[in-house]
Amino acid sequence: MSKAIHILQLYPDDMNIYGDHGNVLVLKRRLEWHGYTPIVTEYNVGDAFPKTVDIVIGGGGQDSGQEKIHKDLLKIAPKLRTLAEDGVPMLVVCGLYQLFGKFFQTSKSHRLEGIGILDIETYGSNERLIGNTIATTEEFGDIIGYENHSGQTSLGDSAIPLATVLKGAGNNASNGHEGARHKNVIGTYLHGSVLPKNPLLADFLIETAVVKRYGSFTPHVIDDSFAEKARGVAAQRPR
Numbered sequence: 434m435s436k437a438i439h440i441l442q443l444y445p446d447d448m449n450i451y452g453d454h455g456n457v458l459v460l461k462r463r464l465e466w467h468g469y470t471p472i473v474t475e476y477n478v479g480d481a482f483p484k485t486v487d488i489v490i491g492g493g494g495q496d497s498g499q500e501k502i503h504k505d506l507l508k509i510a511p512k513l514r515t516l517a518e519d520g521v522p523m524l525v526v527c528g529l530y531q532l533f534g535k536f537f538q539t540s541k542s543h544r545l546e547g548i549g550i551l552d553i554e555t556y557g558s559n560e561r562l563i564g565n566t567i568a569t570t571e572e573f574g575d576i577i578g579y580e581n582h583s584g585q586t587s588l589g590d591s592a593i594p595l596a597t598v599l600k601g602a603g604n605n606a607s608n609g610h611e612g613a614r615h616k617n618v619i620g621t622y623l624h625g626s627v628l629p630k631n632p633l634l635a636d637f638l639i640e641t642a643v644v645k646r647y648g649s650f651t652p653h654v655i656d657d658s659f660a661e662k663a664r665g666v667a668a669q670r671p672r
């Protein structure tokens with residue numbers, strides 16, 4: 434068997450909308466193409482936390498899904514914090530992005546404490562931010578995805594925005610930035626799923642994980658022509 438990379442998928446039963454599971458499928462397939470063996474652990478409420486974790490992936494969910502997993506997330510927070518500080522790459526989308534921050538306060542004023550890996554705060558609002566989104570970064574080029582959230586997120590002093598919005602809203606209706614980053618933890622509002630159309634982001638997670646586990650990474654050349662076509666089509670879509 435080729436070298437293993439362990440992916441931890443957080444709460445797929447409750448936090449997994451607008452195709453977010455596709456992010457795991459992309460990582461699995463690209464890891465294989467790069468010559469590694471992906472091993473996926475699905476972690477749901479009450480499960481045993483795996484011993485080996487190289488990449489963490491988490492998706493979005495309704496407010497009700499966030500309420501459901503919230504207590505359990507606080508329970509595993511110390512483990513996730515240790516991994517984050519240790520440089521483990523993570524991608525958390527929308528609902529889990531919000532809960533990786535300081536708190537998410539629902540539009541009914543119910544505050545869900547977050548795990549504080551990202552210095553962000555989110556308030557549910559009566560305005561939903563919905564539609565196709567393009568946000569640009571230096572490291573990953575333009576990130577193309579789809580957002581649908583009522584939460585408006587603001588970044589604290591120590592949070593670095595992931596991207597600048599070219600089309601859409603991103604973190605909130607006014608600031609013009611999308612997502613947040615701390616070390617190798619990336620939070621974003623972008624579904625779609627996001628990784629199939631953004632192979633540079635997928636390979637960042639893979640390369641970071643492989644270098645951390647095995648010391649070096651030699652990428653295989655992957656034919657990304659379908660991803661490029663998908664990017665082209667998605668970028669032309671109206672908001």
Ligand code: GLN
Nearest residue numbers: 493494496527528583584
């Ligand atoms: N419930 C959150 C919101 O609407 C998250 C939504 C999502 O994950 N798409 O802000």
